[in-house]
Amino acid sequence: MPADLAVIGLGPYGLPLAQAAVAAGVATIGYKTGPEPGSLSPAELRRMLSGGFRPTTNPAELGRVRTAVICAPTPRGADGGLDLGQVEAAARTLAERLRPHTTVILESPVHPGTTEEFLRPLLEEGSGLRAGRDFHLAYSPSRVDPGNRDFTPANIPKVIGGLTPACTESAAAFYGRLTDKVVRARGPREAETVQLLETNFRHVNIALVNEMAVLCHDLGVDLWDVIRCAETKPFGFQTFRPGPGVGGHSVSQDLTGRAGRTLRMVELAQQVNNQMPRYVIQRAAKLLNEHGMSARGARVLLLGVTYKPDLADQQSTPAQEIAIRLMELGASISYHDPYIPSWNILDRPVPRADSLYEAAAEADLTILLQQHRTYDLQGLSVKAQLLLDTRGATPTGAAHRL
Numbered sequence: 001m002p003a004d005l006a007v008i009g010l011g012p013y014g015l016p017l018a019q020a021a022v023a024a025g026v027a028t029i030g031y032k033t034g035p036e037p038g039s040l041s042p043a044e045l046r047r048m049l050s051g052g053f054r055p056t057t058n059p060a061e062l063g064r065v066r067t068a069v070i071c072a073p074t075p076r077g078a079d080g081g082l083d084l085g086q087v088e089a090a091a092r093t094l095a096e097r098l099r100p101h102t103t104v105i106l107e108s109p110v111h112p113g114t115t116e117e118f119l120r121p122l123l124e125e126g127s128g129l130r131a132g133r134d135f136h137l138a139y140s141p142s143r144v145d146p147g148n149r150d151f152t153p154a155n156i157p158k159v160i161g162g163l164t165p166a167c168t169e170s171a172a173a174f175y176g177r178l179t180d181k182v183v184r185a186r187g188p189r190e191a192e193t194v195q196l197l198e199t200n201f202r203h204v205n206i207a208l209v210n211e212m213a214v215l216c217h218d219l220g221v222d223l224w225d226v227i228r229c230a231e232t233k234p235f236g237f238q239t240f241r242p243g244p245g246v247g248g249h250s251v252s253q254d255l256t257g258r259a260g261r262t263l264r265m266v267e268l269a270q271q272v273n274n275q276m277p278r279y280v281i282q283r284a285a286k287l288l289n290e291h292g293m294s295a296r297g298a299r300v301l302l303l304g305v306t307y308k309p310d311l312a313d314q315q316s317t318p319a320q321e322i323a324i325r326l327m328e329l330g331a332s333i334s335y336h337d338p339y340i341p342s343w344n345i346l347d348r349p350v351p352r353a354d355s356l357y358e359a360a361a362e363a364d365l366t367i368l369l370q371q372h373r374t375y376d377l378q379g380l381s382v383k384a385q386l387l388l389d390t391r392g393a394t395p396t397g398a399a400h401r402l
Helices: 014-023 042-050 059-064 085-095 114-127 165-175 188-219 223-230 264-274 276-290 318-328 356-362 377-383
Strands: 005-008 028-031 054-056 067-070 103-106 136-139 158-162 182-184 299-303 332-336 365-368 387-389
Touching: 005 014, 005 059, 005 085, 014 028, 014 042, 028 059, 059 085, 067 085, 085 114, 103 114, 103 165, 114 136, 114 188, 136 165, 136 188, 158 165, 158 188, 165 182, 188 223, 188 264, 188 276, 264 276, 276 318, 276 365, 276 387, 299 318, 299 356, 318 332, 332 356, 356 377, 365 377, 377 387
Parallel strands: 005 028, 005 067, 028 054, 067 103, 103 136, 158 182, 299 332, 299 365, 365 387
Antiparallel strands: 136 158
8 A cells, every 4th residue: 555654763753753644644654763662552553553554664665655754863872973873774775765756854863964965965876866856855853842742743833944945845745734834944954953953952951950950059049939930031031940860862962073163052061961960969968968877778769760751761861870870879779650660770670669658658768850740749758758859849848859
């Protein structure tokens, strides 16, 4: 059965796109590029399959679609740059089967210039076709907020930058079937840089409030009250909240290696955010010390080990580093998370607390790392011997906040 769309890469960028396409009545095939974490519930998968979605491992099917969107993950490589290995593999697989008049769109997070300098040659050499003449080529930054029910692909504006005006219009025609608003960038580089700016905006602002958290603690100022008041300003301020570190799939990026430029603000923000797990450990050790205990031998319960509330995704979760550092200090750790049935640190299973309240009552220190909706924080603050809240989610005065 022919399909209109091939989504290449079924991870955090591809799955939401495939879901939106199926919901809009677009016949869609999904092609995996690697061991991507699937985040679909069985019910969601059944709904997609009944709507015409077909997962496939047959690359020949990629040559039978009108639009192919590459959504392969681009994790950080060993050198700190983006690893384009899965994008390259996807491009080579597609290129061998690429037909004239196909629209190819890249959605993976990449450095500006990647669509033209990296993807275009791979597609042209592998297919013998010319981008902008024989097939359309464009970039569109993925805008996904997992678990956010207010913003879905249908109501999030889609930015598109094509190699030529005709490429832009072809991509716009496709996305116009899925979303209420399409925004045309001047070209692929501008669209790629939109993604760079949006990601770094988040990281820089989180770094600012993380630094404020450390400063306010030292000054004896209630940062959470400061934020509550500041967010009433109707202009010039956007609310960000501190936490134990920054997780997720969109890593902060600078332009190192591209035109010899770096974004100093982003480098600094990365340093600040990377220090937060260590700061949580300092606070935890100090709290134990103030209550006559050492971190060595202390029973520490970690609550919520995912990177985002109410999701099972553990990508870049700061809980990992916090657990490792606690173990290095000699603490005995356990965890509770309604979304994570088992958790391994350094290839060793971490004991999972069955009864949350009992575990909190028994632990010398409970650390709230993620604020899942199921947690009754008022009840927890009563049961826990010591509670360190890294999310500012507990009632005022009920716990020690970050």
